[in-house]
Amino acid sequence: MKNPFSEFYHVPNSKELLDIAFKKSMKSSAQVSKNAPILIKAKKKESKRIQVAIEELIDRILKIIKMVPIIDDLPDFYRELASILVDIDELKLTLGKLNGILPILNKIEREHLSRLNRIEAPKEGDQLRRSAFGRISSIINKQNKNLEYLNEIRGSLKEIPSIDYTLPCIVVAGYPNVGKSSIVKNISTNKKIEIKEYPFTTKKLNMGHLEIERRFDKIRIQIMDCPGILALRAKRNYIERQAILALRLISDLILYIFDPTPACGYTVDSQIELYKEVKQNFAKDGKIEIVIVFNKMDLMSSSEIEYLEERLNLQGDDYFLTNALTGENLDKISSYLKERYAK
Ligand SMILES: Nc1nc2c(ncn2[C@@H]2O[C@H](COP(=O)(O)OP(=O)(O)OP(=O)(O)O)[C@@H](O)[C@H]2O)c(=O)[nH]1
Ligand SMILES: [Mg+2]
Numbered sequence: 001m002k003n004p005f006s007e008f009y010h011v012p013n014s015k016e017l018l019d020i021a022f023k024k025s026m027k028s029s030a031q032v033s034k035n036a037p038i039l040i041k042a043k044k045k046e047s048k049r050i051q052v053a054i055e056e057l058i059d060r061i062l063k064i065i066k067m068v069p070i071i072d073d074l075p076d077f078y079r080e081l082a083s084i085l086v087d088i089d090e091l092k093l094t095l096g097k098l099n100g101i102l103p104i105l106n107k108i109e110r111e112h113l114s115r116l117n118r119i120e121a122p123k124e125g126d127q128l129r130r131s132a133f134g135r136i137s138s139i140i141n142k143q144n145k146n147l148e149y150l151n152e153i154r155g156s157l158k159e160i161p162s163i164d165y166t167l168p169c170i171v172v173a174g175y176p177n178v179g180k181s182s183i184v185k186n187i188s189t190n191k192k193i194e195i196k197e198y199p200f201t202t203k204k205l206n207m208g209h210l211e212i213e214r215r216f217d218k219i220r221i222q223i224m225d226c227p228g229i230l231a232l233r234a235k236r237n238y239i240e241r242q243a244i245l246a247l248r249l250i251s252d253l254i255l256y257i258f259d260p261t262p263a264c265g266y267t268v269d270s271q272i273e274l275y276k277e278v279k280q281n282f283a284k285d286g287k288i289e290i291v292i293v294f295n296k297m298d299l300m301s302s303s304e305i306e307y308l309e310e311r312l313n314l315q316g317d318d319y320f321l322t323n324a325l326t327g328e329n330l331d332k333i334s335s336y337l338k339e340r341y342a343k
Contacts, residue, residue: 001075001078001165002162003078003158004078005068005078005082005154005158006158006162007067009067010151010154011147011150011154012060012147013147014144014147015144017060017061017140017147018057018136018137018140018141020056021052021053021054021060021136022053024056025049025052025053025056026049028048028049029048030044030048031044032044032045038122039119039121039122041122042119042123042124042126043116045125046116046125046126046129047113047116049129050116050132051109051113053132053136054105054106054109054136057105057136057140058102058105061098061099061102064098065098068091068095068150071083071088071092076249077163077249080245080249081160081242081245082160084241084242085153085156085157085238085242086156086157090149091153094146094149094150097143098143098146098147101140101143104139105136105139108135108139109132112128112129112132116128159204160204161205162207163207163250164222167221167222168221168222168252168253169221169223169251169252169253170221170222170223170252170253170254170255170337171243171247172223172224172226172255172257173226173229173246173254173255173256173278174229174256174257174258175199175229175230175231175258175266175270175271175274176199176200176201176228176229176230176264176265176266177198177199177201177228177263177266178228178264178271178295179257179264179295179296180202180225180226180228180257181202182195182295182324183257183322183330183333184206184208184223184224184225185208185225187208187330187333188209188210188223188225189208189209189210190206190207193225199228199264199266200227200228200239202225202227202228203239204227204239204242205224205226205227205242205246206224206225207223207225208222208223208225209221209222210223212341212342214342219341221338221341223255223337224246224251227239227240227242227243228240229274230266230270231270231273231277232270232274232277247278248282251282252288253288253337253340254278254282254283254289254290254291255291255293255333256290256291256292257293257295258275258294258295258308259295259296260294260296260304260305260307260308261296261299261300261301263296263299264296268304268307268311272308272311272312275290275292275312278290291333291336291337292314292318292319293319293320293333294319294322295324296324296325297321297323297329298323298326298328320332320333320336
């Protein structure tokens with residue numbers, strides 16, 4: 001399913017909205033016969049201007065409101081991810097406030113049109129239109145904070161990956177800085193992923209794909225690069241919670257990455273704690289396979305490998321030994337995954 005926020009476009013601020021509406025309004029022309037008295041002409045012209053400005057604003061505000069999907073109706077993954085990234089109550093409140101000004105704009109229109117009907121000199125028409133624009137500006141300007149808030153949250157919501165629920169999804173998990181992104185970037189189609197030498201470089205979920213050639217067709221499998229997670233924490237931050245969410249809701253297979261060396265900055269014991277936690281909570285009693293990778297083989301000592309093998313009760317064939325810097329052995333991971341899903 002396409003990211004439901006993918007059509008959440010730029011939200012104009014109050015100044016932009018007013019500029020658009022007033023410009024359109026001043027360009028409008030009322031239908032009135034050339035021979036009509038000046039007073040009638042003035043009435044018609046200014047009525048039209050007020051109507052056009054208000055129609056344009058209502059139309060634009062409705063479009064903004066409709067651009068935001070109804071969060072409660074979204075599938076679990078998108079709904080929960082959106083609530084990690086933004087305060088949903090505040091979002092609803094903001095949309096409610098914007099919606100609340102629509103009847104006020106309508107009222108200003110009604111009031112000014114009826115007053116325009118009663119003017120006795122053409123210049124009063126101009127004054128009335130100015131007074132309507134003043135009231136409109138003050139109402140729209142009061143919404144600026146809300147418009148800017150929508151534009152601000154739009155950034156993170158638009159970056160939510162699209163997930164195809166009909167395709168398998170591999171979730172790549174592990175401690176921060178162990179090489180998860182390096183692996184996904186190397187083996188998947190997603191070459192935009194950021195890699196840095198410090199922890200929590202990845203702050204959002206990044207989707208990549210692997211293409212599998214089958215006898216008669218080609219299929220794609222999804223591979224999700226996740227932010228790092230720290231073990232044994234009662235309260236995880238919004239970065240870690242996205243990874244937990246992916247493990248809980250969309251993983252068909254978990255690729256668990258260890259860095260057995262001190263390079264990542266975290267102990268192997270804490271990585272083992274997290275591994276156990278992931279296995280216990282997200283392997284769904286063995287229904288979800290966990291594929292283990294020991295990354296940074298170029299930096300690894302044999303005692304570091306032996307320690308992990310012993311603690312996890314593994315033998316050489318039970319895990320992949322990789323170097324994500326040079327790509328060494330990463331082809332073995334992709335071949336394994338492709339073979340597994342080629343049937
Ligand atoms: N020597 C060596 N360095 C590696 C290897 N794999 C990754 N790195 C380096 O380790 C650092 C972290 O790599 P990332 O791929 O960003 O790690 P990550 O697990 O995605 O990190 P977070 O997004 O912060 O959780 C980078 O400086 C990589 O270049 C490896 O096999 N060997
Ligand atoms: Mg990363």
